[in-house]
Amino acid sequence: MTALLVASLALAVSVSPSRAVLPDEMLRDERLEARARALGQELRCVVCQNQSIDDSNAPLAHDLRVLLRDRLQAGDSDRQAVDFLVARYGNFVLLKPPLQWNTIPLWIGPLLALLSAIVVFGRYVRRASANAAAPETERTAPLSADELEAIEAILDRRSLS
Structure with a gap:
């Protein structure tokens, strides 16, 4: 019975989405961290392409997570922080790009x-x-x-x- 429980737990952990946000990236303010997590799920890792920056272990995703948190700590609204990243990386950084002539x-x-x-x-x-x-x-x-x-x-x- 114990082996079945351990196997079930291992399967559940392997199937659940992993989060790549490191403890040193997390903000002390829980509300800002919650905003950063929500925004991080909407932003694409430009290296991994089909993972959000919160799900990716790539160094560039780490940099994007840190940059996003820096912008939020600086007082940017969610829209301003995302717009900053879009201005820097283009619409490709968005997991759901807007419908525009170039998209x-x-x-x-x-x-x-x-x-x-x-x-x-x-x-x-x-x-x-x-x-x-x-x-x-x-x-x-x-x-x-x-x-x-x-x-x-x-x-x-x-x-x-």
Whole structure:
């Protein structure tokens, strides 16, 4: 029973999201730290790309966490702190970038890829069904006289051996 409990605990710890915020990064003011944590979940680690800065162990993520906390301690609002990081790293630092003219490919790209896949799959299915519906004589050209003679010669040689 103890082994099952230990295995369950180990599984729960390995599946739960890890937080990379180090104790020396944490702010003494609990409200500022809570704000920093909430903002850190919205900001992308520009090295890891699909992790928030709070989830990443990358050195750059550490620097971003420290910079964010410095801005909050300096009295910046949440928006001002995020805008500072966006001005420095671009919209790429946001896990949910805003819809702007330069981020339209990010928003529409997956939809275009899906539509393209649907069109290609539709054409494939249409061709496959057209080939399956066509009689055998329409799908293959009849053999020429030379080809028939070559086949007969091969068959004659096989029957002799």
